[in-house]
Amino acid sequence: MTRWLRLILFGAILVAGIGYLLYARWFRPIPVSGFEVNDGTLVVEIMGTGTVEARTSTVVSAKIHGRLLELDADQGDHVDSGQIVARLDDSDLARQVEIAQANVEAAEAGLDRLRADRTRAEAVLRRARREDERIRAAFDQGAATDTEIDKSAEQVAVAQADSARAEAAIAEGQKLLIAARQTLGYQQARLDDTVIRAPFHGLIVRRDRDPGDIVVPGSSIYRLIALEEIWVSAWVDETAMASLAPDQPARVVLRSEPDHPYPGHVVRLGRETDPETREFIVDVAIERLPK
The missing domain is CATH 1.10.287 (Helix Hairpins)
Known part of the structure; x- marks a missing residue:
């Protein structure tokens, strides 16, 4: 009699354990955290990487064939429109x-x-x-x-x-x-x-020649950019093409200042996608330039 009682007790404990496991797995309520829902605007950001460029840039070159006699400017110099930047042997x-x-x-x-x-x-x-x-x-x-x-x-x-x-x-x-x-x-x-002048006010970002070099019409002596409008030409995934439009606000983050975004806006969109990366160009103007 005692043996049967033990078996019944063991079976009851086993059934209770299995029932608890089934309850805990399938029937126990899941704890849920509550949050307050408010009205607001959902901001969707589209990321892209690119390079900082000037909207207006040009190659300063000679109109005639000749030998460079002197260079009156260098990389990093600010020049005015019409300023003499180089001279040829005359x-x-x-x-x-x-x-x-x-x-x-x-x-x-x-x-x-x-x-x-x-x-x-x-x-x-x-x-x-x-x-x-x-x-x-x-x-x-x-x-x-x-x-x-x-x-x-x-x-x-x-x-x-x-x-x-x-x-x-x-x-x-x-x-x-x-x-x-x-x-x-x-x-x-x-x-x-033989007197070579800057075509507009700007910054010389590159010098390509030295005194004594022979230059021909069109060959680069300097690379000059205008500082009135600087923008970023960024590569963006083609899936975002329909979501972007000119004049949309933008943020520009420079690698040298990752914690200091600069305000900007979309200027123009490229309509051709790179066949390999499936990305297209978006030009973003920087509204306030870094000092």
Whole structure:
């Protein structure tokens, strides 16, 4: 009898234990923490990494081929619009200007001589016409012969030809003077091109040449940026393209100041996605630049 009581007691304990385990696993209430729900705006941030760039940048280069004589600026310098930043060797071009100036002076002197020749030819023509009128009047009175009339007419014709030739020579001399002046202007412009100036106010971020280097038109001497508008060109996942629009607010965090975000706004969106990274460019203007 005692043995059966033990078995019954053991079975009851076993059933109770299994029941407790089932209750604890499937039926015991789960503790829940309560939170107060308030109305508000859900801010969704889209992250991207990029580089700080200037909206306006350019390569400062020479307009003509030449050797760099001196550099008047360096990397990190602020320059004003029109400020001289470099000079080319101008010795050859200076001589060309001197030659062109001498040609202009020679053309002017030649034109003065041609004008004097025209004045003399006009005077000869006037005298020939007066003489022709006198002889014709004498012929009408029987005091001159046909030979004198013919000779007088011939002298008038020769004087007219000389006057016309002098007029044509002046026209040609004027053209030569115009050509000489244009050549002088061209050589002076080339001489002026040996002085290289900054195209706008900005900051030189890179110097690519040294004095003595040979430069050609378009080759970089400096890299110049304008500081009026600095932005970040960031790569953003293409899934965010529909969520972004110009003028949306943005925050720019620099690696040098990770705890100091700068306010900005979206300026423009690229519409082409990189086929490998599936990202596109978003340009964000920085509203307050770091000091």
